[in-house]
Amino acid sequence: MKKEFIFLGPPACGKGTQTAMLAEYLHFPHIDTGSLLRAEIKAGTDAGKEAKLYIDEGHLVPVELVARIIKNRLSEDDCKNGYILDGYPRSIEQADALTKMNSEINGDDKDVDFRAIYFDIDTEILIERIVNRRSCPKCGEIYNLAYKAPKQEGVCDKCGEKLTQRKDDTREVAQERFETYFHETAPLIEYYKNLNVLKTIDANGDIQEVWERLLKVVHD
Ligand code: AMP
Numbered sequence: 001m002k003k004e005f006i007f008l009g010p011p012a013c014g015k016g017t018q019t020a021m022l023a024e025y026l027h028f029p030h031i032d033t034g035s036l037l038r039a040e041i042k043a044g045t046d047a048g049k050e051a052k053l054y055i056d057e058g059h060l061v062p063v064e065l066v067a068r069i070i071k072n073r074l075s076e077d078d079c080k081n082g083y084i085l086d087g088y089p090r091s092i093e094q095a096d097a098l099t100k101m102n103s104e105i106n107g108d109d110k111d112v113d114f115r116a117i118y119f120d121i122d123t124e125i126l127i128e129r130i131v132n133r134r135s136c137p138k139c140g141e142i143y144n145l146a147y148k149a150p151k152q153e154g155v156c157d158k159c160g161e162k163l164t165q166r167k168d169d170t171r172e173v174a175q176e177r178f179e180t181y182f183h184e185t186a187p188l189i190e191y192y193k194n195l196n197v198l199k200t201i202d203a204n205g206d207i208q209e210v211w212e213r214l215l216k217v218v219h220d
Contacts, residue, residue, distance in 0.1 A: 001111045003028070003082035004102065005218075006089065008188055009119030011177045012129040013203050017142055018119075018214050019086040026218075029078045033087035035140070036069055037061060038166075055168055058176030060184060063093050071101045079105075091184040095191055116192035117217060119203035119210075123178070130174040134163040148207075 005022070007015045016032065023030030037055060040048030047069065051061045060066075070088055073079070089095040106112055132145040136156035143150050143163060150157050168177065192198040199217040203210050 001113050002080065002106065004085070004112060004114045005083070006085045006098070006114075006116050007087075007119065008116060008185065008192070009121065009203060010123055010126060010181045011174065012126045012133065013119040013121045014207070014210055015086055015119055017207060018210055019084050020140075021211060022214060022218065023084040025215075026082065026084070028082045028084050029076075030084045030086065031070070031073050031079075031088075033066060033070065033085075033090075036073065037066070040069070056173070058168060058173040059180055060090055063091070063097060066094065067097045067101065070098075071105075074101060075105055089188065090181075092187060092191060095188055114197055115217075116188070116198050117214070118189055118192075118198060118200045120200050121203040126178075127171060127174050130169050131171055133169050134165055136161050137164050 003026070005019075005028075007019055009015050016034075019032070020030050022028075037048070037051045041052050041055070042048070047065055050065060054061045066088065070085075074083060074085075085098075089098050102112070102114070128146065129144060134143045134145065134150075134154075135141065136143075136159060138161035139156060139159045141156055141158050142148075143156075150163060154163050155161070156163055168174070189198065199220065201210065201213040201217055203213075
């Protein structure tokens, strides 16, 4: 049976870290929309140039642009047994687009288990998490100066590359990303609950605690 996992939760709720761990654990591809869009920006494509205008303001990139990128990615061969989709969908419109692209990719008779996992977390701490976040542009490892600092300041423990801060990880843009989340994305919690595919985990706590809760709902 093909297993499709999507994830909901506010910015910096820990989804990125946990979904990367889950992808490795299940041997499914980890498809992270934010990273796919940042890669387009880095490559200087037309899609990247357009996306940058929205990302820098903390707003959602237009629905058709993201849908095109995601559909191409989900159609690749490594997704045929399942995928971990992180950061998509982020609005009801995108959720409808995902349903449509999944049925186009899977056809009518494919046996599919679709789950939406919601990371429920106290949001007060999250802005601090965001401004303290650093990442490695080479291997993608994520650090946090407050609770997961690199051994040597500014340098990736894994590959020795100089760490960077995302341009949209400033206090001001982060505030805007939360507004976007509450208006556009949070309604998906009810949407997937009504479809009977929603699982909620308590995302407060350290990485290991949240991981154990995540594994429980994955194996449920
Ligand atoms: P993230 O890395 O998930 O925090 O995403 C960073 C930014 O990329 C967001 O603030 C949006 O501007 C854009 N983005 C990521 N995923 C989506 C999506 N599904 N739809 C529209 N914009 C997105």
